[in-house]
Amino acid sequence: MTTKYGFSDVREQLVDSIKGAYPTKWEGAVIAKVLGEDIFGSPKPHPNAVLNLFIEQSVKFALPFAAYRAAQGGFSSLISNEPGTVLPRLTLASALHGIEVIQARLAGLAHSVVCHMSLEECRDRTCAVNVDTNPPERRMGALNKIYDAMVKGGKGDVLFSLSLGDIACVNCAKIPENDYRLWRMMIWEELPRIFGVGEGWEEA
Secondary structure: OOOOOOOHHHHHHHHHHHOOOOOOOHHHHHHOOOOHHHHHOOOOOOHHHHHHHHHHOOOHHHHHHHHHHHHHOOHHHHOOOOOOOOOOHHHHHHHHHHHHHHHHHHHHHHHHHHHHHHHOOEOOOOOOOEOOOOOHHHHHHHHHHHHHHHHHHHOOOOOOOOOOOOOOOHHHHHHHHHHHHHHHHHHHHHHHHHOOOOOOOOOO
């Protein structure tokens, strides 16, 4: 609307107000108090509607994270036919492809981490991964829990928060938590390309 009626100063103020919730830098995402469509208050808009708005208004810097937030809702949310939430075909295809790429890469990371941990010998007697005090099936159960915690069951915000302290000891949890942290940073940098809105954040 601000574009249509020439209220460029109003548009700039509105765009500026959402920059914190749709950051372009990983550091900004980590320290943000509010992310994504939560910035709009109650009633919170559907993430598809927000993505559509940013496309229509050419708010390019916000598109990668807005596409990720829409994809987070899963298939049923992405194909919503409620007013304002129907995504253009190309946008829908890009969102579906993007979340598949992220989940596949995360599953690969989790598999690699768990395989590595299965070869390690933890000596902490209170740790579920300990080889001396735990039967193989209990240890395997702990490794499966670590895998599930990393992939988050294919649901949830995979770009934020992973704590394995309730599954393994500090030393055993340190490696997967660190690997996950590095993976998140790498995926963040690739979000524009993963969701088909640019080769990098500078193009978004």
